[in-house]
Structure formats: structure tokens, C-alpha cells
Amino acid sequence: MTAISMSSPRAIAWPAILKEAAMTAFVALLLTIPLVGLRTVDRPTGLGLETRWNEVAAAVGLVFLGRLGLCLIREGHAVTVLVLAAAATAAGFFIAMPTEALRVILIGGGAVIAIRAILAIRTGRSKLSQAERDKRMDHIAAQVQHASRWLGPIAVVVALAFPFTPLADRQLLDIGILLLTYIMLGWGLNIVVGLAGLLDLGYVAFYAVGAYSYALLAHYFGFSFWVCLPLAGFLAAMSGVLLGFPVLRLRGDYFAIVTLGFGEIIRIILINWYQFTGGPNGISGIPRPSFFGIADFTRTPAEGTAAFHEMFGLEFSPLHRIIFLYYLILVLALVVNLFTMRVRKLPLGRAWEALREDDIACASLGINRTNMKLAAFAIAAMFGGFAGSFFATRQGFISPESFTFIESAIILAIVVLGGMGSQIGVVVATLLVIGLPEAFRELADYRMLTFGMGMVLIMLWRPRGLLAHRDPTILLHGRSKGGSGGPAAGTAAAGGQGIAGGSAK
Amino acid sequence: MLKVSGVHTFYGAIEALKGVDIEIGAGEIVSLIGANGAGKSTLLMTICGSPRARMGRITFEGQDITQMPTYELVRLGIAQSPEGRRIFPRMSVLENLQMGSITAKPGSFANELERVLTLFPRLKERISQRAGTMSGGEQQMLAIGRALMSQPRLLLLDEPSLGLAPLVVKQIFQAVKDINREQKMTVFMVEQNAFHALKLAHRGYVMVNGKVTMSGTGAELLANEEVRSAYLEGGH
Ligand SMILES: Nc1ncnc2c1ncn2[C@@H]1O[C@H](COP(=O)(O)OP(=O)(O)OP(=O)(O)O)[C@@H](O)[C@H]1O
Ligand SMILES: [Mg+2]
Numbered sequence: 001m002t003a004i005s006m007s008s009p010r011a012i013a014w015p016a017i018l019k020e021a022a023m024t025a026f027v028a029l030l031l032t033i034p035l036v037g038l039r040t041v042d043r044p045t046g047l048g049l050e051t052r053w054n055e056v057a058a059a060v061g062l063v064f065l066g067r068l069g070l071c072l073i074r075e076g077h078a079v080t081v082l083v084l085a086a087a088a089t090a091a092g093f094f095i096a097m098p099t100e101a102l103r104v105i106l107i108g109g110g111a112v113i114a115i116r117a118i119l120a121i122r123t124g125r126s127k128l129s130q131a132e133r134d135k136r137m138d139h140i141a142a143q144v145q146h147a148s149r150w151l152g153p154i155a156v157v158v159a160l161a162f163p164f165t166p167l168a169d170r171q172l173l174d175i176g177i178l179l180l181t182y183i184m185l186g187w188g189l190n191i192v193v194g195l196a197g198l199l200d201l202g203y204v205a206f207y208a209v210g211a212y213s214y215a216l217l218a219h220y221f222g223f224s225f226w227v228c229l230p231l232a233g234f235l236a237a238m239s240g241v242l243l244g245f246p247v248l249r250l251r252g253d254y255f256a257i258v259t260l261g262f263g264e265i266i267r268i269i270l271i272n273w274y275q276f277t278g279g280p281n282g283i284s285g286i287p288r289p290s291f292f293g294i295a296d297f298t299r300t301p302a303e304g305t306a307a308f309h310e311m312f313g314l315e316f317s318p319l320h321r322i323i324f325l326y327y328l329i330l331v332l333a334l335v336v337n338l339f340t341m342r343v344r345k346l347p348l349g350r351a352w353e354a355l356r357e358d359d360i361a362c363a364s365l366g367i368n369r370t371n372m373k374l375a376a377f378a379i380a381a382m383f384g385g386f387a388g389s390f391f392a393t394r395q396g397f398i399s400p401e402s403f404t405f406i407e408s409a410i411i412l413a414i415v416v417l418g419g420m421g422s423q424i425g426v427v428v429a430t431l432l433v434i435g436l437p438e439a440f441r442e443l444a445d446y447r448m449l450t451f452g453m454g455m456v457l458i459m460l461w462r463p464r465g466l467l468a469h470r471d472p473t474i475l476l477h478g479r480s481k482g483g484s485g486g487p488a489a490g491t492a493a494a495g496g497q498g499i500a501g502g503s504a505k
Numbered sequence: 506m507l508k509v510s511g512v513h514t515f516y517g518a519i520e521a522l523k524g525v526d527i528e529i530g531a532g533e534i535v536s537l538i539g540a541n542g543a544g545k546s547t548l549l550m551t552i553c554g555s556p557r558a559r560m561g562r563i564t565f566e567g568q569d570i571t572q573m574p575t576y577e578l579v580r581l582g583i584a585q586s587p588e589g590r591r592i593f594p595r596m597s598v599l600e601n602l603q604m605g606s607i608t609a610k611p612g613s614f615a616n617e618l619e620r621v622l623t624l625f626p627r628l629k630e631r632i633s634q635r636a637g638t639m640s641g642g643e644q645q646m647l648a649i650g651r652a653l654m655s656q657p658r659l660l661l662l663d664e665p666s667l668g669l670a671p672l673v674v675k676q677i678f679q680a681v682k683d684i685n686r687e688q689k690m691t692v693f694m695v696e697q698n699a700f701h702a703l704k705l706a707h708r709g710y711v712m713v714n715g716k717v718t719m720s721g722t723g724a725e726l727l728a729n730e731e732v733r734s735a736y737l738e739g740g741h
Binding site for chain 2: 347350351353354357358360361362363364365366367368369470472473474475476
């Protein structure tokens with residue numbers, strides 16, 4: 001029906017369309033008044049309210065136009081709408097706007113509507129059904145998954161080469177380190193959430209344990225980073241086991257809530273145990289990492305230690321330390337990734353995935369659920385601890401502020417948006433969730449709003465995450481896609497129980 | 506082989522099993538029939554240790570397993586295909602089967618796989634399909650196949666014919682018969698499909714309201730008036 005109306009646009013039912021657009025604009029008005037229109041400001045006299053009605057008006061007006069555009073696409077005027085939407089996007093990019101909000105909405109909204117229009121033109125329909133969309137996205141996800149076989153190594157090579165490119169200035173390296181930290185945390189949490197299927201809302205607790213372990217060990221005992229890194233991982237894993245024992249009997253929502261509580265408890269302990277942790281003031285002067293204990297990254301190192309630049313005959317540059325940190329977190333993140341890829345093919349990882357799929361069936365197959373969950377928890381916690389001590393050594397200063405619930409939420413968002421269990425999904429989601437806000441720093445006020453909007457959009461369009469696609473970890477001989485049992489044989493053997501050649505032909 | 510004596514099981518204050526005695530000899534097929542809510546699934550689950558029997562004793566080959574954790578039972582040689590199949594939907598058929606052998610002796614995987622795929626050739630055709638996308642009958646075959654992968658001596662099946670077309674039910678029951686005859690595997694089966702279940706079984710039990718009310722050979726029970734009127738009317 002829509003396909004027919006596409007080729008011969010019928011008369012537009014203006015009243016109905018205008019009514020629909022007005023309704024949408026009204027909803028937008030209700031939402032934007034508190035979100036955009038009112039703003040609290042610190043005044044000497046106390047907290048005051050500032051209003052921004054013109055931004056509200058702009059947002060509502062654009063929502064109205066956007067809805068109108070969508071309706072017109074539905075009525076078969078996709079081409080017209082495409083032109084207008086593209087024009088709006090371009091205007092957002094090139095023409096100076098009175099407010100930043102207007103710009104964001106113009107570019108974002110224009111692009112979304114343009115994509116819709118293109119879709120309508122190409123498929124002859126204004127909307128794909130959920131099932132179709134899922135199928136397409138799953139196809140894309142599968143392709144990405146297969147592409148990641150060569151894309152992954154290329155990405156690693158690019159990441160390795162990046163500090164030596166002329167692009168690599170201090171700011172980009174910092175962003176790179178930030179991204180890699182979140183990728184590492186995402187991969188770590190992915191073990192619990194994506195593989196074992198346990199919704200952990202307090203992952204930041206282990207990040208905090210790692211960070212404070214290093215900071216306190218260095219502060220009280222003067223241990224170096226390289227001694228503390230394994231210790232911090234160990235302590236975090238222990239706290240994972242401690243937490244795991246009581247809570248792993250719980251399921252689903254209850255489990256999630258208790259982990260959330262645990263995250264907060266750790267933070268509150270850190271705040272209140274003033275004598276030991278420095279309370280809300282945190283710990284400063286955390287030692288920076290040395291070059292594997294043999295050289296320092298300072299211009300004039302202390303007596304008895306070598307300087308990195310002298311050792312390698314380089315000009316002194318403060319960038320050396322940053323590059324070193326960059327490589328450090330890159331290696332740490334890759335360790336987590338390699339671990340996960342490997343463990344999926346071992347009984348442990350398979351048991352985790354089975355637990356995620358069906359808890360009860362696992363018990364009847366002889367899997368000790370408690371131990372498996374504990375292992376997942378402890379290992380993920382250990383990686384969180386590594387990341388935490390890296391964070392401490394990079395910042396040189398930590399305080400409980402850095403370990404609030406929002407951190408847990410962001411890491412979880414990365415895992416869920418990426419598509420639970422997908423390694424490459426975590427990378428893509430990190431680029432979106434951490435990278436985009438960094439890139440749009442100028443948007444200051446609207447960063448969180450766009451972040452929220454992005455989340456809502458992904459949840460609407462892709463409820464299972466961007467790249468939710470899972471490849472089997474074992475294939476039968478002679479049944480692999482390539483036809484030669486080569487790669488299949490590899491996976492089967494890696495599965496620990498290779499299938500005897502030809503037994504299942 | 507398996508002996509259940511005087512077992513009481515509670516869900517909170519509700520007594521689901523009110524003193525059940527059952528005995529299963531090695532090499533037998535034993536069927537348990539009964540109305541909805543009689544406690545059949547509860548009995549199977551109690552044998553597997555969740556929920557636990559509050560009173561009574563369960564022994565397997567002389568060993569007391571009443572308090573044994575569920576996951577240990579597989580190592581003793583008891584495999585269960587729980588009610589509702591409970592396959593791993595997002596994993597492939599082969600991965601599901603592999604999960605079944607997670608406790609088996611290393612190196613036995615290929616042989617067991619071969620055996621299961623011969624028993625259910627359908628699974629072989631579907632080997633790399635995602636298990637959740639298979640038909641109900643195929644999923645049931647997978648659930649049984651997965652249980653067989655651990656090389657059990659006692660196989661517990663909960664309603665293997667649930668929701669399946671008559672032809673598929675026949676295939677499944679034939680497979681059970683084959684396993685029993687060729688591998689000398691003992692089978693304890695809970696069924697709604699009383700006619701087929703009793704025809705296949707060497708012996709049967711009837712459960713009403715948490716108690717075993719009747720037992721006998723399959724043929725005896727099939728001929729029994731009470732059983733006929735309660736579970737077999739409606740014709741086959
Ligand atoms: N988890 C539970 N909590 C509380 N009551 C339960 C639970 N599981 C089962 N019951 C109750 O125990 C009784 C026996 O249930 P059971 O599942 O063993 O019946 P069944 O004989 O297997 O029935 P069906 O043929 O319908 O599967 C029922 O009254 C049921 O409501
Ligand atoms: Mg039942």
C-alpha cells in the first residue's frame with residue numbers, strides 16, 4: 001500500500017499531519033522545559049534559576065518540523081523531505097546558530113530524518129518492521145564479527161603505531177588512554193555481564209579497590225607500581241570473591257541491586273575511613289610508573305635511578321611518560337581481550353555462557369554454578385583492579401569522587417550498547433559513549449543530554465545492543481564455511497576436545 | 506539402582522511429595538504417570554537435589570544421594586533432561602551437546618557425539634544452527650542428546666513428548682527404547698502421554714496428589730480399569 005502511494009503521492013491530509021506534529025511538539029515542550037529551559041546557577045545569594053526559553057522554542061519548533069518530515073515520508077514525499085533534511089543538516093554544520101542546542105538538533109535530527117527518507121526511497125516503505133530490522137542488523141553484526149578477524153589485528157597495529165604518528169599530541173594521547181581504560185573496563189565487565197550473564201551494577205567497586213590498593217600500598221609501604229599491579233589485581237579478585245559468596249545465590253534483579261549496594265558501600269567506606277584513606281580529600285602524590293623499574297621518566301631522576309631519555313639517548317620530553325602509559329593500558333586491555341577470546345573455547349568459558357543461557361540446565365549437566373560464577377566475578381574484578389591501579393598511577397591523585405555509581409553505569413552502558421558478549425561491540429560502544437562526548441566537549445551542557453538521547457535511540461532501534469551476534473566456538477570437521485576443515489579443526493582442538501577426524505562426516 | 510524411600514518435599518508450607526517410594530532396577534525403563542500438579546516433576550527434581558527432600562532417603566547404587574549437590578550427581582552417572590527442555594538457545598546445537606559432555610572423561614566427546622548423532626540424525630543436519638531457532642521436536646531431541654553426552658547410567662526424562670506431534674513422539678520414544686536396549690541404559694521417565702509411556706516401559710508408577718497410588722508392569726497398568734479411565738480415556 002505504501003509502495004503504491006510512493007510512486008503516486010496522494011493528496012496530503014494536512015489536518016491530520018499537523019495535528020500529529022503538534023502533539024509531538026507538545027510532548028517535546030513538556031520534556032524540554034525542565035531539561036533545557038530551566039537551569040540552576042550558583043549565585044552569591046544561593047541557588048538561583050535561569051531560564052532559556054528561546055532554546056526551548058527552538059527545540060520544540062525543530063521537533064515539530066521533524067515530525068512533519070516523518071509524516072510526509074509516510075505519505076510518499078520522501079524525496080522532498082530528504083532534500084530539506086539534508087539542507088537542515090548542512091545549515092547546522094555551516095551556518096552560525098544563536099544557540100548550541102539548535103545546532104545539535106539540526107544536525108542530529110536532520111541526519112536521522114534524511115536516513116529515514118533514504119530508507120523509504122530505497123525500500124519503498126517508510127518503516128521496516130522490527131523483525132526485518134533485527135535481521136538486517138544481525139546480518140551486519142555477523143559481518144562485523146567476521147571482519148573483526150582481520151579488522152582486530154589492523155586496529156591493534158594502528159593503536160600500536162599511533163604514538164609515532166605526527167597526529168599524536170598530548171591531548172589525543174590522553175583521549176586514547178581514556179578510551180583504552182574504558183575499553184579495558186568494558187571487556188572486564190563483559191566477562192561477568194556478557195559471558196556469565198550476571199548483571200553487575202557495582203563494577204566500579206573493583207576499579208576502586210585496585211586504585212586504592214596501589215595508592216595505599218605505595219603511600220604506606222613505598223611499593224612500586226610494578227609490585228603493586230599484581231597485588232592490586234589480587235586484592236580486587238579477593239574482594240570479588242568476598243562479595244560473590246553472599247550474593248551469588250541471588251538472581252536477576254536482586255543480584256543487580258546488591259551489587260549496586262556493594263559499589264556504594266566501598267565508596268562510602270573510602271569517604272569515611274578518614275585516617276586510612278584520606279577520606280573525601282583522597283590520596284595525592286601517588287608515584288608514577290617507572291620504566292619497568294629500571295628507569296624513570298623525569299628529567300633529573302633521583303640518586304641511583306637512570307633517566308629514560310638518557311638511557312635511550314633521546315631528548316627529554318614529557319610525552320615519553322604519556323606514551324609509556326598509553327602502551328601500558330593498551331597491553332593491559334589486550335590481555336583482557338585475549339583472555340576472553342581464549343576462555344570462550346575452554347570449559348570455563350563455555351560453562352559461563354551456558355549459565356547465562358540457562359541456569360537450571362547447567363546444574364543438571366554437572367556444572368557447579370556457584371564456583372563458576374565466583375570465578376567469573378573474581379576474574380572480572382581482577383581486571384577491574386588492574387585498570388584501577390593504572391588509573392591511580394596515571395592520575396597521581398584519586399578520591400572517592402572518581403568511583404561513583406555513574407562510572408559503573410557508563411561501563412555497563414558500554415557493554416550493553418555494544419551487544420552483550422561482543423568484544424568488538426565494546427570498542428565501538430566506547431568510541432560512541434566516551435569518544436563522542438570527548439569530541440563534542442564544546443557542547444558542555446548538552447553532552448549528557450545527547451548521551452541520553454543516543455542511549456534511548458539505540459535501545460529503540462537495537463534493543464540487544466549494536467553488535468549482538470555470537471559465533472559458535474566449535475564447528476564440525478568439514479562443515480566450516482571455507483570447506484577446508486582448517487579453521488574448524490583449530491577451533492575444535494582449542495575447545496579442548498577435538499573431534500576425531502571424519503567421525504562426524 | 507535408584508531407590509526413593511519415604512520422601513517428603515515441601516515448597517514453603519506446601520507439601521508436594523507426601524511420602525514417595527519408588528525403586529528402579531538396572532536396565533529398566535520405568536514410567537511415572539499422573540495428572541497435572543501431581544508432583545511428578547517435583548520427584549525428578551528432588552532426586553536431583555533441588556528442592557531437597559525434607560524427609561526420606563534417596564540412594565543410587567547403594568550410595569546415599571539425598572543431600573548431594575546437584576552438580577555431583579552427573580559424575581555418579583545420573584543425567585537429567587529437565588522439564589521444558591532447557592536447551593541453551595543462543596548456542597549452536599554442537600555447543601549444546603558439548604556442554605553435555607563437560608563432566609565426561611576427556612577424549613570421549615567424539616564417540617558420544619557420533620552415537621547421539623546416529624540416534625538423532627536430525628541433529629546432525631542442524632548441527633551448527635542456533636538451538637533456540639529449532640522446532641520443538643528438534644529441541645527435545647537435543648535436550649535428550651545433551652543429557653546422553655555425559656555417558657550416564659541412569660537417564661531421567663521429564664515429559665519428553667510435551668507439545669510434540671504424534672510422529673515425533675514416536676521417534677523420541679523409539680530413541681529411548683534404542684538407548685535402553687543397545688546401551689543398557691536405565692531410564693526413568695515422567696510422562697503425560699500415558700499410553701505410549703506405559704507401552705514402552707517395563708514398569709510404571711501412578712502418582713496422585715504427591716503419593717504413589719499404583720505400580721506394576723507397563724502392561725498391567727495399561728489393562729487396569731482405574732488407569733484407563735483416569736489417564737487413557739479419549740482413545741489413541
Ligand atoms: N517452585 C514451586 N513453588 C511452589 N510450588 C510449586 C513449585 N513447583 C511446583 N509447585 C507445586 O507443587 C505441585 C507439584 O508440581 P509438579 O511440577 O511436580 O507437578 P507435575 O506432576 O510435574 O505436573 P505437570 O504434569 O503439569 O508437569 C503443584 O501443586 C505445584 O503447584
Ligand atoms: Mg511436570
